[in-house]
Amino acid sequence: MSEAVIAQEFPxxxxxxxxxxxxxxSCGKSSKQPLCxxxxxxxxxxxxxxxxxxxxSYALCGCKRNDGQPFCNGAHNRL
Ligand code: FES
Structure with missing residues (x-):
């Protein structure tokens, strides 16, 4: 599987x-981030x-490195 595009490096x-x-x-290519x-x-x-x-208001993942989950878990801090 290819790697998702990093839409932004914060939620x-x-x-x-x-x-x-x-x-x-989940792919990072949407122009309506963070939604598809x-x-x-x-x-x-x-x-x-x-x-x-x-x-x-919720923090939704923008880096797309959150194991495929919509909510930010801080994965962007490890980029
Ligand atoms: S999953 Fe990224 S545009 Fe649909």
């Missing part, structure tokens, strides 16, 4: 609504569907 603070389906971009815009088509990557329980 995207993103306001999310409770119970809504979101699709986090379909730019992964033809690649090995697929978006990651997720929801949140509480409406608030």
């Amino acid at each position: 995207y603070m993103t306001d999310l609504e409770a119970g809504k389906d979101y699709y986090w971009c 815009d379909g730019s992964h088509k033809g690649s090995d990557f697929t978006p990651v569907k997720f929801q949140v329980d509480k409406a608030k």
Whole structure:
């Protein structure tokens, strides 16, 4: 599998609504970061569907080195 593009080397603070389906971009090519815009088509990557329980601002991964998970775990600090 090819390596994802680093969209940015820090998380995207993103306001999310409770119970809504979101699709986090895992390939790094979306122009609507941190969410998928379909730019992964033809690649090995697929978006990651997720929801949140509480409406608030979340730190979503921008470096795409977070083991395929939408939420930042600090992986950008090891780039
Ligand atoms: S555009 Fe990156 S996963 Fe869809």
